[in-house]
Amino acid sequence: xxxxxxxxxxxxxxxxxxxxxxxxxxxxxxxxxxxxxxxxxxxxxxxxxxxxxxxxxxxxxxxxxxxxxxxxxxxxxxxxxxxxxxxxxxxxxxxxxxxxxxxxxxxxxxxxxxxxxxxxxxxxxxxxxxxxxxxxxxxxxxxxxxxxxxxxxxxxxxxxxxxxxxxxxxxxxxxxxxxxxxxxxxxxxxxxxxxxxxxxxxxxxxxxxxxxxxxxxxxxxxxxxxxxxxxxx
Amino acid sequence: xxxxxxxxxxxxxxxxxxxxxxxxxxxxxxxxxxxxxxxxxxxxxxxxxxxxxxxxxxxxxxxxxxxxxxxxxxxxxxxxxxxxxxxxxxxxxxxxxxxxxxxxxxxxxxxxxxxxxxxxxxxxxxxxxxxxxxxxxxxxxxxxxxxxxxxxxxxxxxxxxxxxxxxxxxxxxxxxxxxxxxxxxxxxxxxxxxxxxxxxxxxxxxxxxxxxxxxxxxxxx
Ligand SMILES: Nc1ncnc2c1ncn2[C@@H]1O[C@H](COP(=O)(O)OP(=O)(O)OP(=O)(O)O)[C@@H](O)[C@H]1O
Ligand SMILES: [Mg+2]
Numbered sequence: 001x002x003x004x005x006x007x008x009x010x011x012x013x014x015x016x017x018x019x020x021x022x023x024x025x026x027x028x029x030x031x032x033x034x035x036x037x038x039x040x041x042x043x044x045x046x047x048x049x050x051x052x053x054x055x056x057x058x059x060x061x062x063x064x065x066x067x068x069x070x071x072x073x074x075x076x077x078x079x080x081x082x083x084x085x086x087x088x089x090x091x092x093x094x095x096x097x098x099x100x101x102x103x104x105x106x107x108x109x110x111x112x113x114x115x116x117x118x119x120x121x122x123x124x125x126x127x128x129x130x131x132x133x134x135x136x137x138x139x140x141x142x143x144x145x146x147x148x149x150x151x152x153x154x155x156x157x158x159x160x161x162x163x164x165x166x167x168x169x170x171x172x173x174x175x176x177x178x179x180x181x182x183x184x185x186x187x188x189x190x191x192x193x194x195x196x197x198x199x200x201x202x203x204x205x206x207x208x209x210x211x212x213x214x215x216x217x218x219x220x221x222x223x224x225x226x227x228x229x230x231x232x233x
Numbered sequence: 234x235x236x237x238x239x240x241x242x243x244x245x246x247x248x249x250x251x252x253x254x255x256x257x258x259x260x261x262x263x264x265x266x267x268x269x270x271x272x273x274x275x276x277x278x279x280x281x282x283x284x285x286x287x288x289x290x291x292x293x294x295x296x297x298x299x300x301x302x303x304x305x306x307x308x309x310x311x312x313x314x315x316x317x318x319x320x321x322x323x324x325x326x327x328x329x330x331x332x333x334x335x336x337x338x339x340x341x342x343x344x345x346x347x348x349x350x351x352x353x354x355x356x357x358x359x360x361x362x363x364x365x366x367x368x369x370x371x372x373x374x375x376x377x378x379x380x381x382x383x384x385x386x387x388x389x390x391x392x393x394x395x396x397x398x399x400x401x402x403x404x405x406x407x408x409x410x411x412x413x414x415x416x417x418x419x420x421x422x423x424x425x426x427x428x429x430x431x432x433x434x435x436x437x438x439x440x441x442x443x444x445x446x447x448x449x450x451x452x453x454x
Contacts, residue, residue, distance in 0.1 A: 110328065110368075111328065112327075112328035112329060112332070133326075135328070136326050136327075136328075139370055143370065183322070183323065186318070186320075186323040187323055187324075187326050189281075189284075189286045189323075190316075190318055190323050190324040190326070191326065191336075192286070192308070192311070193284055193286075193311055193312075193314075193316045194312070194336055194337035194340055194384065194388060195311075195312040195337055195340030195341050195388070196336075196340055197308075197340065201339035201340070201345075201348075202345075203331060203332055203335040203339065203345055203348060203349060203352075204329075204331070204332065205345075
Protein backbone atom coordinates (compact mmCIF):
# COMPACT_ATOMS: atom_id res chain seq x y z
CA UNK A 1 0.00 0.00 0.00
CA UNK A 2 2.88 2.33 0.73
CA UNK A 3 4.74 1.18 -2.38
CA UNK A 4 3.21 3.63 -4.82
CA UNK A 5 4.53 6.76 -3.09
CA UNK A 6 7.49 8.82 -4.24
CA UNK A 7 10.67 7.36 -2.68
CA UNK A 8 11.87 10.88 -1.86
CA UNK A 9 8.88 11.43 0.44
CA UNK A 10 9.42 8.05 2.07
CA UNK A 11 13.14 8.62 2.61
CA UNK A 12 12.48 12.02 4.14
CA UNK A 13 9.83 10.67 6.52
CA UNK A 14 11.95 7.70 7.56
CA UNK A 15 14.94 9.96 8.15
CA UNK A 16 13.03 12.49 10.27
CA UNK A 17 11.28 9.74 12.20
CA UNK A 18 14.64 8.17 13.06
CA UNK A 19 16.00 11.42 14.43
CA UNK A 20 12.90 12.10 16.52
CA UNK A 21 12.85 8.53 17.86
CA UNK A 22 16.48 8.79 18.86
CA UNK A 23 15.72 12.04 20.72
CA UNK A 24 12.63 10.72 22.51
CA UNK A 25 13.16 9.57 26.09
CA UNK A 26 9.74 9.77 27.79
CA UNK A 27 7.71 6.60 28.21
CA UNK A 28 4.48 7.57 26.40
CA UNK A 29 6.53 9.13 23.59
CA UNK A 30 8.50 5.92 23.13
CA UNK A 31 5.28 3.95 23.08
CA UNK A 32 3.98 6.29 20.39
CA UNK A 33 7.14 5.77 18.33
CA UNK A 34 6.77 2.02 18.54
CA UNK A 35 3.10 2.29 17.60
CA UNK A 36 4.11 4.43 14.63
CA UNK A 37 6.50 1.70 13.48
CA UNK A 38 3.82 -0.96 13.93
CA UNK A 39 1.23 1.15 12.13
CA UNK A 40 3.69 1.56 9.27
CA UNK A 41 4.05 -2.19 9.12
CA UNK A 42 0.28 -2.66 9.12
CA UNK A 43 -0.11 -0.16 6.26
CA UNK A 44 2.81 -1.43 4.23
CA UNK A 45 1.31 -4.70 3.10
CA UNK A 46 4.50 -6.49 4.14
CA UNK A 47 3.91 -10.02 5.30
CA UNK A 48 4.99 -11.14 8.73
CA UNK A 49 7.02 -13.90 7.10
CA UNK A 50 9.16 -11.41 5.23
CA UNK A 51 9.61 -9.20 8.25
CA UNK A 52 10.23 -11.78 10.97
CA UNK A 53 13.70 -13.05 9.95
CA UNK A 54 14.97 -9.50 9.53
CA UNK A 55 13.48 -8.39 12.80
CA UNK A 56 15.11 -11.41 14.44
CA UNK A 57 18.48 -10.39 13.02
CA UNK A 58 18.15 -6.89 14.49
CA UNK A 59 17.10 -8.19 17.89
CA UNK A 60 19.86 -10.76 17.97
CA UNK A 61 22.35 -7.93 18.28
CA UNK A 62 20.19 -6.25 20.91
CA UNK A 63 20.54 -9.32 23.12
CA UNK A 64 24.07 -8.12 23.75
CA UNK A 65 22.78 -4.95 25.40
CA UNK A 66 20.52 -7.05 27.66
CA UNK A 67 23.46 -9.27 28.62
CA UNK A 68 25.60 -6.35 29.68
CA UNK A 69 23.72 -3.15 30.56
CA UNK A 70 21.26 -4.26 33.31
CA UNK A 71 23.91 -5.89 35.48
CA UNK A 72 26.35 -4.49 37.96
CA UNK A 73 29.20 -6.36 39.58
CA UNK A 74 29.20 -5.76 43.34
CA UNK A 75 31.09 -8.07 45.64
CA UNK A 76 31.94 -10.41 42.78
CA UNK A 77 28.30 -11.15 41.88
CA UNK A 78 26.18 -9.58 39.16
CA UNK A 79 23.27 -7.62 40.56
CA UNK A 80 20.28 -6.29 38.74
CA UNK A 81 20.75 -2.61 37.99
CA UNK A 82 17.43 -0.85 37.08
CA UNK A 83 18.86 2.27 35.31
CA UNK A 84 20.87 -0.08 33.05
CA UNK A 85 17.74 -2.09 32.30
CA UNK A 86 15.90 1.12 31.38
CA UNK A 87 18.74 2.00 28.99
CA UNK A 88 18.61 -1.44 27.38
CA UNK A 89 14.85 -1.09 27.01
CA UNK A 90 15.27 2.36 25.42
CA UNK A 91 17.74 0.99 22.90
CA UNK A 92 15.58 -2.01 22.10
CA UNK A 93 12.37 -0.04 21.60
CA UNK A 94 14.05 2.67 19.53
CA UNK A 95 15.91 0.23 17.31
CA UNK A 96 12.76 -1.79 16.64
CA UNK A 97 10.59 1.25 16.01
CA UNK A 98 13.09 2.73 13.54
CA UNK A 99 13.67 -0.59 11.83
CA UNK A 100 9.94 -1.24 11.47
CA UNK A 101 9.31 2.12 9.87
CA UNK A 102 12.26 1.90 7.47
CA UNK A 103 11.22 -1.58 6.43
CA UNK A 104 7.60 -0.68 5.91
CA UNK A 105 8.36 2.49 3.98
CA UNK A 106 11.29 1.33 1.89
CA UNK A 107 11.00 -2.45 1.46
CA UNK A 108 8.58 -1.92 -1.41
CA UNK A 109 10.93 0.32 -3.38
CA UNK A 110 13.64 -1.29 -5.53
CA UNK A 111 17.15 -0.38 -4.42
CA UNK A 112 17.68 1.54 -7.65
CA UNK A 113 14.74 3.84 -6.86
CA UNK A 114 16.16 4.54 -3.42
CA UNK A 115 19.53 5.37 -4.91
CA UNK A 116 17.90 7.76 -7.34
CA UNK A 117 15.95 9.34 -4.53
CA UNK A 118 19.21 9.82 -2.64
CA UNK A 119 20.71 11.43 -5.73
CA UNK A 120 17.90 13.96 -5.63
CA UNK A 121 19.01 15.00 -2.16
CA UNK A 122 22.32 16.02 -3.74
CA UNK A 123 24.62 13.65 -1.94
CA UNK A 124 28.22 13.66 -3.23
CA UNK A 125 28.85 11.78 -6.50
CA UNK A 126 31.41 9.49 -4.93
CA UNK A 127 29.04 8.36 -2.20
CA UNK A 128 26.31 7.65 -4.72
CA UNK A 129 28.68 5.72 -6.98
CA UNK A 130 29.63 3.68 -3.94
CA UNK A 131 25.99 2.90 -3.11
CA UNK A 132 25.27 2.13 -6.72
CA UNK A 133 28.11 -0.35 -7.11
CA UNK A 134 27.47 -1.79 -3.66
CA UNK A 135 23.94 -2.73 -4.65
CA UNK A 136 25.24 -4.25 -7.85
CA UNK A 137 28.05 -6.24 -6.28
CA UNK A 138 25.98 -7.69 -3.48
CA UNK A 139 23.88 -9.22 -6.17
CA UNK A 140 26.89 -10.21 -8.23
CA UNK A 141 28.53 -12.04 -5.34
CA UNK A 142 25.38 -13.86 -4.33
CA UNK A 143 24.83 -14.77 -7.97
CA UNK A 144 28.38 -16.11 -8.22
CA UNK A 145 27.76 -18.09 -5.04
CA UNK A 146 24.52 -19.56 -6.37
CA UNK A 147 26.15 -20.55 -9.65
CA UNK A 148 29.11 -22.22 -7.98
CA UNK A 149 26.91 -23.92 -5.42
CA UNK A 150 24.61 -25.23 -8.14
CA UNK A 151 27.62 -26.54 -10.07
CA UNK A 152 28.77 -28.31 -6.89
CA UNK A 153 25.35 -29.72 -6.13
CA UNK A 154 24.76 -31.17 -9.59
CA UNK A 155 28.04 -33.02 -9.22
CA UNK A 156 26.74 -34.66 -6.10
CA UNK A 157 28.34 -32.54 -3.37
CA UNK A 158 26.72 -32.93 0.03
CA UNK A 159 27.92 -30.75 2.87
CA UNK A 160 28.73 -32.72 6.01
CA UNK A 161 30.57 -31.91 9.15
CA UNK A 162 33.96 -33.16 8.04
CA UNK A 163 37.29 -31.92 6.81
CA UNK A 164 36.50 -32.27 3.15
CA UNK A 165 33.41 -30.06 3.45
CA UNK A 166 35.45 -27.43 5.24
CA UNK A 167 38.10 -27.55 2.55
CA UNK A 168 35.52 -27.34 -0.23
CA UNK A 169 33.82 -24.38 1.42
CA UNK A 170 37.06 -22.52 1.91
CA UNK A 171 37.81 -23.03 -1.77
CA UNK A 172 34.31 -21.83 -2.59
CA UNK A 173 34.79 -18.70 -0.50
CA UNK A 174 38.12 -18.06 -2.21
CA UNK A 175 36.62 -18.60 -5.65
CA UNK A 176 33.79 -16.17 -4.93
CA UNK A 177 36.20 -13.46 -3.80
CA UNK A 178 38.58 -13.91 -6.73
CA UNK A 179 35.79 -14.10 -9.28
CA UNK A 180 34.02 -11.17 -7.70
CA UNK A 181 37.19 -9.14 -7.95
CA UNK A 182 37.87 -10.20 -11.54
CA UNK A 183 34.37 -9.47 -12.58
CA UNK A 184 34.33 -6.10 -10.89
CA UNK A 185 37.42 -5.22 -12.93
CA UNK A 186 35.76 -6.26 -16.16
CA UNK A 187 32.57 -4.41 -15.30
CA UNK A 188 34.65 -1.31 -14.64
CA UNK A 189 36.44 -1.75 -17.96
CA UNK A 190 33.12 -2.10 -19.73
CA UNK A 191 32.00 1.13 -18.06
CA UNK A 192 35.15 2.88 -19.30
CA UNK A 193 34.41 1.66 -22.82
CA UNK A 194 31.08 3.42 -22.60
CA UNK A 195 32.63 6.70 -21.60
CA UNK A 196 32.31 6.59 -17.80
CA UNK A 197 34.22 9.45 -16.18
CA UNK A 198 33.13 9.15 -12.56
CA UNK A 199 29.69 10.72 -12.66
CA UNK A 200 26.42 8.85 -12.84
CA UNK A 201 23.77 10.57 -14.88
CA UNK A 202 20.22 9.59 -14.12
CA UNK A 203 17.74 8.83 -16.84
CA UNK A 204 14.53 8.19 -14.93
CA UNK A 205 12.77 10.81 -12.91
CA UNK A 206 10.11 10.55 -10.29
CA UNK A 207 6.82 12.34 -10.39
CA UNK A 208 5.76 14.02 -7.21
CA UNK A 209 1.99 13.84 -6.98
CA UNK A 210 -0.71 15.17 -4.68
CA UNK A 211 -0.84 11.98 -2.64
CA UNK A 212 2.89 12.27 -1.92
CA UNK A 213 2.32 15.76 -0.55
CA UNK A 214 -0.58 14.50 1.57
CA UNK A 215 1.50 11.61 2.94
CA UNK A 216 4.34 13.97 3.74
CA UNK A 217 2.04 16.51 5.36
CA UNK A 218 0.26 13.94 7.54
CA UNK A 219 3.57 12.42 8.59
CA UNK A 220 5.10 15.79 9.40
CA UNK A 221 2.11 16.65 11.61
CA UNK A 222 2.42 13.38 13.49
CA UNK A 223 6.22 13.71 13.76
CA UNK A 224 5.95 17.23 15.17
CA UNK A 225 3.41 15.93 17.69
CA UNK A 226 5.96 13.30 18.77
CA UNK A 227 8.67 15.94 19.01
CA UNK A 228 6.43 18.36 20.93
CA UNK A 229 5.49 15.60 23.37
CA UNK A 230 9.17 14.98 24.12
CA UNK A 231 9.97 18.67 24.54
CA UNK A 232 6.98 19.72 26.69
CA UNK A 233 6.18 16.51 28.60
CA UNK B 234 41.64 6.97 -43.30
CA UNK B 235 41.83 3.73 -41.32
CA UNK B 236 39.68 3.38 -38.22
CA UNK B 237 42.06 1.02 -36.52
CA UNK B 238 45.70 0.49 -37.37
CA UNK B 239 48.02 -1.81 -35.48
CA UNK B 240 51.77 -1.92 -35.98
CA UNK B 241 54.25 -4.49 -34.63
CA UNK B 242 52.07 -5.49 -31.72
CA UNK B 243 53.50 -7.96 -29.22
CA UNK B 244 51.71 -9.35 -26.24
CA UNK B 245 52.02 -12.18 -23.74
CA UNK B 246 50.32 -12.73 -20.41
CA UNK B 247 52.83 -13.01 -17.56
CA UNK B 248 54.47 -16.43 -17.61
CA UNK B 249 52.72 -17.44 -20.85
CA UNK B 250 54.02 -17.66 -24.41
CA UNK B 251 53.36 -14.69 -26.68
CA UNK B 252 50.02 -14.60 -28.37
CA UNK B 253 51.38 -12.88 -31.49
CA UNK B 254 54.68 -11.58 -32.72
CA UNK B 255 54.78 -8.27 -34.57
CA UNK B 256 51.14 -8.19 -35.49
CA UNK B 257 50.11 -5.70 -38.16
CA UNK B 258 46.70 -4.92 -39.58
CA UNK B 259 44.35 -2.14 -40.61
CA UNK B 260 40.60 -1.80 -40.37
CA UNK B 261 39.40 0.54 -43.11
CA UNK B 262 35.89 1.91 -43.73
CA UNK B 263 33.69 -0.69 -45.37
CA UNK B 264 35.70 -3.58 -44.02
CA UNK B 265 33.69 -6.15 -42.10
CA UNK B 266 36.22 -8.51 -40.71
CA UNK B 267 35.58 -11.83 -39.06
CA UNK B 268 38.39 -12.90 -36.73
CA UNK B 269 38.30 -16.64 -36.79
CA UNK B 270 40.33 -18.71 -34.40
CA UNK B 271 40.30 -21.47 -31.86
CA UNK B 272 39.58 -21.05 -28.15
CA UNK B 273 42.34 -19.22 -26.39
CA UNK B 274 44.04 -17.88 -29.51
CA UNK B 275 43.74 -14.33 -28.17
CA UNK B 276 40.74 -12.74 -29.87
CA UNK B 277 39.30 -11.20 -26.72
CA UNK B 278 42.75 -10.13 -25.61
CA UNK B 279 43.26 -8.32 -28.91
CA UNK B 280 40.02 -6.38 -28.40
CA UNK B 281 41.04 -5.43 -24.88
CA UNK B 282 44.35 -4.14 -26.20
CA UNK B 283 42.66 -2.14 -28.96
CA UNK B 284 40.45 -0.48 -26.35
CA UNK B 285 43.41 0.30 -24.13
CA UNK B 286 42.19 -1.97 -21.34
CA UNK B 287 45.23 -4.23 -21.54
CA UNK B 288 48.67 -2.80 -22.17
CA UNK B 289 50.79 -4.60 -24.79
CA UNK B 290 54.51 -5.23 -24.35
CA UNK B 291 55.27 -3.28 -27.51
CA UNK B 292 53.59 -1.98 -30.61
CA UNK B 293 51.55 0.98 -31.73
CA UNK B 294 47.83 1.46 -32.04
CA UNK B 295 46.15 4.17 -34.07
CA UNK B 296 42.47 4.80 -33.58
CA UNK B 297 40.93 7.02 -36.25
CA UNK B 298 44.38 8.11 -37.29
CA UNK B 299 45.47 9.12 -33.79
CA UNK B 300 48.30 7.32 -32.09
CA UNK B 301 47.05 6.06 -28.72
CA UNK B 302 49.66 5.51 -26.03
CA UNK B 303 48.49 6.85 -22.68
CA UNK B 304 45.23 5.92 -20.92
CA UNK B 305 44.03 9.45 -21.66
CA UNK B 306 44.55 8.90 -25.41
CA UNK B 307 42.45 5.77 -25.24
CA UNK B 308 39.82 7.38 -23.04
CA UNK B 309 39.34 10.07 -25.70
CA UNK B 310 39.02 7.61 -28.58
CA UNK B 311 37.33 4.62 -27.08
CA UNK B 312 33.78 5.95 -26.98
CA UNK B 313 33.97 6.16 -30.78
CA UNK B 314 34.34 2.37 -30.92
CA UNK B 315 31.51 0.13 -29.83
CA UNK B 316 32.96 -2.84 -27.97
CA UNK B 317 30.55 -5.65 -27.06
CA UNK B 318 32.17 -7.91 -24.46
CA UNK B 319 32.19 -11.68 -24.78
CA UNK B 320 30.25 -12.03 -21.53
CA UNK B 321 27.26 -9.67 -21.43
CA UNK B 322 27.23 -9.95 -17.63
CA UNK B 323 30.42 -7.89 -17.60
CA UNK B 324 28.65 -5.12 -19.40
CA UNK B 325 25.25 -4.88 -17.78
CA UNK B 326 25.56 -3.31 -14.38
CA UNK B 327 22.66 -0.91 -13.95
CA UNK B 328 19.45 -2.17 -12.40
CA UNK B 329 17.13 -1.62 -15.30
CA UNK B 330 17.66 -2.24 -19.00
CA UNK B 331 16.87 1.35 -19.95
CA UNK B 332 19.38 2.76 -17.47
CA UNK B 333 22.03 0.43 -18.74
CA UNK B 334 21.49 1.20 -22.39
CA UNK B 335 21.31 4.93 -21.65
CA UNK B 336 24.52 4.82 -19.61
CA UNK B 337 26.74 5.34 -22.67
CA UNK B 338 24.71 8.13 -24.31
CA UNK B 339 24.47 10.01 -21.00
CA UNK B 340 28.25 9.74 -20.58
CA UNK B 341 28.64 11.17 -24.06
CA UNK B 342 26.79 14.25 -22.86
CA UNK B 343 23.42 13.68 -24.48
CA UNK B 344 20.39 15.16 -22.73
CA UNK B 345 18.06 12.81 -20.87
CA UNK B 346 15.44 12.99 -23.59
CA UNK B 347 17.99 12.35 -26.32
CA UNK B 348 19.58 9.48 -24.39
CA UNK B 349 16.16 7.96 -23.78
CA UNK B 350 15.31 8.24 -27.46
CA UNK B 351 18.61 6.67 -28.58
CA UNK B 352 18.17 3.87 -26.07
CA UNK B 353 14.62 3.07 -27.08
CA UNK B 354 15.68 3.01 -30.71
CA UNK B 355 18.59 0.69 -29.97
CA UNK B 356 16.35 -1.61 -27.93
CA UNK B 357 13.83 -1.72 -30.76
CA UNK B 358 16.58 -2.67 -33.23
CA UNK B 359 17.25 -5.81 -31.19
CA UNK B 360 13.61 -6.63 -30.57
CA UNK B 361 13.70 -5.51 -26.94
CA UNK B 362 10.91 -2.93 -27.18
CA UNK B 363 9.07 -2.99 -23.85
CA UNK B 364 12.10 -4.22 -21.88
CA UNK B 365 12.97 -0.75 -20.56
CA UNK B 366 11.90 -1.35 -16.98
CA UNK B 367 13.12 -4.95 -16.74
CA UNK B 368 15.83 -5.76 -14.19
CA UNK B 369 19.06 -6.56 -16.03
CA UNK B 370 20.16 -9.38 -13.78
CA UNK B 371 16.89 -11.21 -14.16
CA UNK B 372 17.13 -11.35 -17.95
CA UNK B 373 17.72 -14.64 -19.74
CA UNK B 374 21.11 -15.31 -21.31
CA UNK B 375 19.99 -14.33 -24.79
CA UNK B 376 18.13 -11.24 -23.54
CA UNK B 377 21.27 -10.12 -21.73
CA UNK B 378 23.22 -10.51 -24.97
CA UNK B 379 20.68 -8.40 -26.87
CA UNK B 380 20.63 -5.75 -24.15
CA UNK B 381 24.42 -5.50 -24.15
CA UNK B 382 24.42 -5.13 -27.94
CA UNK B 383 21.75 -2.45 -27.70
CA UNK B 384 23.92 -0.65 -25.14
CA UNK B 385 26.73 -0.53 -27.71
CA UNK B 386 24.36 0.54 -30.47
CA UNK B 387 22.95 3.43 -28.47
CA UNK B 388 26.39 5.07 -28.39
CA UNK B 389 26.36 5.51 -32.17
CA UNK B 390 29.94 4.28 -32.61
CA UNK B 391 32.08 4.70 -35.72
CA UNK B 392 33.22 1.07 -35.74
CA UNK B 393 32.36 -2.10 -33.84
CA UNK B 394 34.38 -4.65 -31.92
CA UNK B 395 32.09 -7.61 -31.44
CA UNK B 396 33.24 -10.53 -29.33
CA UNK B 397 31.06 -13.52 -30.23
CA UNK B 398 27.90 -11.40 -30.53
CA UNK B 399 25.76 -14.31 -31.75
CA UNK B 400 26.33 -16.64 -28.81
CA UNK B 401 23.17 -17.72 -26.94
CA UNK B 402 20.82 -15.98 -29.37
CA UNK B 403 17.78 -17.77 -30.75
CA UNK B 404 16.62 -17.56 -34.36
CA UNK B 405 14.77 -14.30 -33.92
CA UNK B 406 17.65 -12.75 -32.01
CA UNK B 407 20.07 -13.84 -34.72
CA UNK B 408 17.83 -12.42 -37.40
CA UNK B 409 17.62 -9.08 -35.57
CA UNK B 410 21.39 -9.05 -35.08
CA UNK B 411 22.11 -9.81 -38.73
CA UNK B 412 19.65 -7.16 -39.88
CA UNK B 413 21.13 -4.58 -37.51
CA UNK B 414 24.62 -5.41 -38.74
CA UNK B 415 23.60 -5.21 -42.36
CA UNK B 416 21.79 -1.90 -41.87
CA UNK B 417 24.36 -0.12 -39.72
CA UNK B 418 26.93 0.53 -42.45
CA UNK B 419 29.79 0.42 -39.96
CA UNK B 420 33.07 -1.44 -40.31
CA UNK B 421 33.80 -4.04 -37.66
CA UNK B 422 36.01 -6.71 -36.22
CA UNK B 423 33.95 -9.68 -35.12
CA UNK B 424 35.51 -12.52 -33.15
CA UNK B 425 34.06 -16.00 -33.38
CA UNK B 426 34.90 -19.60 -33.98
CA UNK B 427 31.64 -20.09 -35.84
CA UNK B 428 32.74 -20.03 -39.44
CA UNK B 429 29.22 -20.13 -40.84
CA UNK B 430 28.09 -17.08 -38.87
CA UNK B 431 31.15 -15.10 -39.92
CA UNK B 432 30.60 -16.03 -43.56
CA UNK B 433 26.99 -14.90 -43.43
CA UNK B 434 27.81 -11.47 -42.00
CA UNK B 435 31.38 -10.42 -42.80
CA UNK B 436 33.08 -9.58 -46.07
CA UNK B 437 36.49 -10.91 -45.03
CA UNK B 438 37.66 -13.56 -42.63
CA UNK B 439 41.05 -13.48 -40.99
CA UNK B 440 42.43 -16.48 -39.23
CA UNK B 441 44.00 -15.77 -35.85
CA UNK B 442 46.49 -18.25 -34.51
CA UNK B 443 50.08 -19.41 -34.27
CA UNK B 444 51.32 -16.01 -33.26
CA UNK B 445 49.96 -14.13 -36.23
CA UNK B 446 46.88 -13.17 -38.17
CA UNK B 447 47.02 -14.94 -41.50
CA UNK B 448 46.37 -13.09 -44.69
CA UNK B 449 42.82 -13.00 -45.90
CA UNK B 450 41.73 -16.55 -46.23
CA UNK B 451 38.29 -15.83 -47.55
CA UNK B 452 36.80 -12.88 -49.30
CA UNK B 453 33.19 -12.17 -50.02
CA UNK B 454 31.49 -9.04 -51.15
N1 LIG C 1 44.21 -12.55 -17.27
C1 LIG C 1 44.86 -13.56 -17.86
N2 LIG C 1 46.02 -14.03 -17.34
C2 LIG C 1 46.70 -15.02 -17.93
N3 LIG C 1 46.32 -15.63 -19.04
C3 LIG C 1 45.19 -15.22 -19.63
C4 LIG C 1 44.39 -14.18 -19.06
N4 LIG C 1 43.31 -13.99 -19.84
C5 LIG C 1 43.43 -14.87 -20.84
N5 LIG C 1 44.54 -15.62 -20.73
C6 LIG C 1 45.02 -16.66 -21.65
O1 LIG C 1 45.36 -16.03 -22.87
C7 LIG C 1 44.90 -16.77 -23.97
C8 LIG C 1 44.00 -15.91 -24.84
O2 LIG C 1 42.79 -15.63 -24.18
P1 LIG C 1 41.57 -14.91 -24.89
O3 LIG C 1 40.49 -14.74 -23.89
O4 LIG C 1 42.06 -13.70 -25.59
O5 LIG C 1 41.15 -16.02 -25.97
P2 LIG C 1 39.99 -16.01 -27.04
O6 LIG C 1 40.63 -16.13 -28.38
O7 LIG C 1 39.09 -14.88 -26.83
O8 LIG C 1 39.26 -17.39 -26.71
P3 LIG C 1 37.71 -17.76 -26.79
O9 LIG C 1 37.40 -18.09 -28.22
O10 LIG C 1 37.60 -18.97 -25.94
O11 LIG C 1 36.95 -16.61 -26.28
C9 LIG C 1 44.21 -18.00 -23.41
O12 LIG C 1 45.11 -19.08 -23.48
C10 LIG C 1 43.91 -17.65 -21.97
O13 LIG C 1 44.03 -18.79 -21.17
MG1 LIG D 1 37.23 -14.67 -26.21
